[in-house]
Amino acid sequence: xxxxxxxxxxxxxxxxxxxxxxxxxxxxxxxxxxxxxxxxxxxxxxxxxxxxxxxxxxxxxxxxxxxxxxxxxxxxxxxxxxxxxxxxxxxxxxxxxxxxxxxxxxxxxxxxxxxxxxxxxxxxxxxxxxxxxxxxxxxxxxxxxxxxxxxxxxxxxxxxxxxxxxxxxxxxxxxxxxxxxxxxxxxxxxxxxxxxxxxxxxxxxxxxxxxxxxxxxxxxxxxxxxxxxxxxxxxxxxxxxxxxxxxxxxxxxxxxxxxxxxxxxxxxxxxxxxxxxxxxxxxxxxxxxxxxxxxxxxxxxxxxxxxxxxxxxxxxxxxxxxxxxxxxxxxxxxxxxxxxxxxxxxxxxxxxxxxxxxxxxxxxxxxxxxxxxxxxxxxxxxxxxxxxxxxxxxxxxxxxxxxxxxxxxxxxxxxxx
Numbered sequence: 001x002x003x004x005x006x007x008x009x010x011x012x013x014x015x016x017x018x019x020x021x022x023x024x025x026x027x028x029x030x031x032x033x034x035x036x037x038x039x040x041x042x043x044x045x046x047x048x049x050x051x052x053x054x055x056x057x058x059x060x061x062x063x064x065x066x067x068x069x070x071x072x073x074x075x076x077x078x079x080x081x082x083x084x085x086x087x088x089x090x091x092x093x094x095x096x097x098x099x100x101x102x103x104x105x106x107x108x109x110x111x112x113x114x115x116x117x118x119x120x121x122x123x124x125x126x127x128x129x130x131x132x133x134x135x136x137x138x139x140x141x142x143x144x145x146x147x148x149x150x151x152x153x154x155x156x157x158x159x160x161x162x163x164x165x166x167x168x169x170x171x172x173x174x175x176x177x178x179x180x181x182x183x184x185x186x187x188x189x190x191x192x193x194x195x196x197x198x199x200x201x202x203x204x205x206x207x208x209x210x211x212x213x214x215x216x217x218x219x220x221x222x223x224x225x226x227x228x229x230x231x232x233x234x235x236x237x238x239x240x241x242x243x244x245x246x247x248x249x250x251x252x253x254x255x256x257x258x259x260x261x262x263x264x265x266x267x268x269x270x271x272x273x274x275x276x277x278x279x280x281x282x283x284x285x286x287x288x289x290x291x292x293x294x295x296x297x298x299x300x301x302x303x304x305x306x307x308x309x310x311x312x313x314x315x316x317x318x319x320x321x322x323x324x325x326x327x328x329x330x331x332x333x334x335x336x337x338x339x340x341x342x343x344x345x346x347x348x349x350x351x352x353x354x355x356x357x358x359x360x361x362x363x364x365x366x367x368x369x370x371x372x373x374x375x376x377x378x379x380x381x382x383x384x385x386x387x388x389x390x391x392x393x394x395x396x397x398x399x400x401x402x403x404x405x406x407x408x409x410x411x412x413x414x415x416x417x
Contacts, residue, residue, distance in 0.1 A: 003294075004180050005415060007254040008087025008189075008242030010079035011355045013342040014050035014235055018082055022342075023359040026367050027388040031341045033218050033233050038197050046206045048218040049197045050235030050343025061152075070113035070139040073148050075238040075348075076193030080149045083240035084189060088254055094154040104157030104185040105146045106176045108168035108192040110347030110402070111201070113140030118200045145193055157185040165402030166307070168192060169239060169350025173410050174263040176243050186248040192351030193238035202234060208273065212310065222344075223371035224308035224337035225315045225379040232309040235343020239351030241358070256415040258358050261299075261395065262291030268405025275314050275401050280307075281321040283407035287397065288325065291411040295395075301326075301333050301411070302391070303366055305357045305398040308337020309344055316378040318399065323381075334391070336384040340370040350400035354410060357396040361414040366391050 009019050014032025016022030025032075033050045041047040057066040057074035060081070066074060084090050095103055120136040138144055143161035150159055158179050162172045169192030176188035205211050212231040214221035222233040249256050264286030268279035292299040307318055319335075326332045338356055345352055360367055365388050372385035394414045401407045 001181060003246040004177055004243055004260045005246050005249050005256045006241050006258045006260065006358060007244055007249050007256055008083040009257065009355050009358060010082030010086065010240035011352055012052060012075055012079050013237030013345065013352060014052055015342055017055065019355060019359065023356060026338050026341050026356065027365050029368055029370050029387060031219050031370060033222055033343055035218060036197060039199050044202055044206065045213055046202050046211045047215045048221055048233055049202065050233060051197060052236055068135045068139055069148055070116045071195035072109055072113060072193045073139065073145050075195055075236065076107065076145045076191050077149055077152055079193065079238035079240040080189060080191045083242050084153055087242040089242065090153060093152070100154050100156040102157055102185055103155050103187040103189065104159065104179055105150055105155050105189045105191065106160045106162060106172040107143065107146035107149065108162040108172035108347050108351060109142045109145060109194055110163065110165045110168050111194065111196045112142040114196045114201050115198050116140045118198050145191065149191060155189065164406045165404055166344070166346050166349055167400040167402035167406045167408040168347035169352065170354065170398065170400035170408035170410050171265065172351065173260065173354060174265060174408060177260055177263060180243060180245060187242065187244035189240065189242055190351060191238060191240040192348040194346040194348040195236040196346060197234055197236050205234065210311065220371045222310045222340040223373065224306070224310045224339055224369050225319065225376060225383050226372055227374040227376035229310040229312060229315060232311055232339065232344040235345040237342065237345050237352055238348050239355045241351065241354055257362060258412045258415050260410065261294045261413045262287045262411045264290065264409040266407045270405050273403050275317055275405065277317040277320045279405055279407045280318055280399065280401055281324050283409045284321060284325045284397065284399065287409040287411050295413065299395065300330055301395050301397050302393045303333055303360060303396045304335040305353050305396060306335050306337045307399045307401045308339055308369065310339060314401065319379045319381055332381055334366050334382045334384050336367050336369040338367050350398065350408060353398050354412070357398045357412055361393045361396060364390060364392060366393070
């Protein structure tokens with residue numbers, strides 16, 4: 001089977017509106033988590049999140065079109081444009097007609113257009129059903145992220161969507177890989193986007209006791225693997241990557257960042273919100289086994305970009321699963337979570353973290369896990385505590401686990417020609 005490689009990157013989150021700006025801030029140990037400004041939090045127990053500040057959707061879509069798209073779609077279009085441009089596939093923001101049918105898309109989101117769902121539900125119940133926006137449904141559906149992006153860039157190949165909670169962004173990479181491997185397209189754009197920092201979003205997760213309530217100190221609220229972690233902090237943003245066959249990339253002289261060596265998927269069959277150790281382990285093991293086969297029967301992981309949500313159960317179970325995987329295989333590699341910097345971006349997390357993982361390989365630097373203050377006996381790995389670290393990184397594993405017990409893992413290898 002042909003190698004499938006990464007030729008384009010795009011990212012927007014609470015620390016930056018492009019890949020370089022965001023990654024540089026992450027490895028500097030900065031955090032974009034702060035008090036929520038998108039809505040009035042007076043009556044809310046949680047008042048903090050990782051918002052994308054000063055984002056101008058009209059600059060991307062124009063004022064008229066921006067009104068038709070929910071914020072998650074706007075963020076997704078922004079990241080997609082960066083990735084497609086980075087891959088050298090756009091001319092005047094469009095894909096050429098002669099290759100448009102050979103480029104597809106897999107879009108991903110955990111919730112989709114929650115701001116518009118909330119807004120139009122209020123309109124329906126307090127004013128009149130006749131006052132609901134005609135753009136409500138088209139702007140809220142998860143697959144409309146892909147729909148808007150394909151129209152924006154003239155992408156006419158397979159148009160797929162993934163909705164698997166916080167594993168969606170990583171599952172989308174696997175689906176794109178499968179599509180290319182089966183001959184459905186030679187190139188696929190993967191885009192994960194989320195914007196659920198709304199009254200219903202924050203209120204809903206808070207009612208589950210899933211969110212940190214460290215409102216008095218937002219910068220240290222998200223603290224993956226720290227003993228005093230008390231829940232995740234919501235983030236928003238988008239991550240995009242372009243995948244294509246090595247033959248396609250080399251034939252057009254594209255720069256190549258990485259190869260997708262393997263992926264793994266599993267289900268917990270345990271609880272709708274509480275993760276297990278076994279499910280994540282099996283997804284990591286499946287990814288490891290596939291990557292080992294594709295790497296000539298040998299494999300050494302240099303870095304694990306953890307799901308690392310800053311919740312008591314996930315961080316403990318993920319640590320145990322990582323130990324189980326690497327037992328008798330190799331020394332446990334450094335592990336870190338960047339959710340302390342940008343929050344948990346739900347369905348966009350996997351796509352964003354894939355971009356971060358690739359940048360870590362390219363730049364030779366391990367992103368830190370910030371807010372590592374109090375050690376936890378159940379979380380006792382090398383988490384690259386508080387400060388980034390220079391390192392030779394050739395192969396990375398990126399983990400994503402979602403509500404409903406859905407797990408996805410991808411393994412990427414630095415491309416050296």
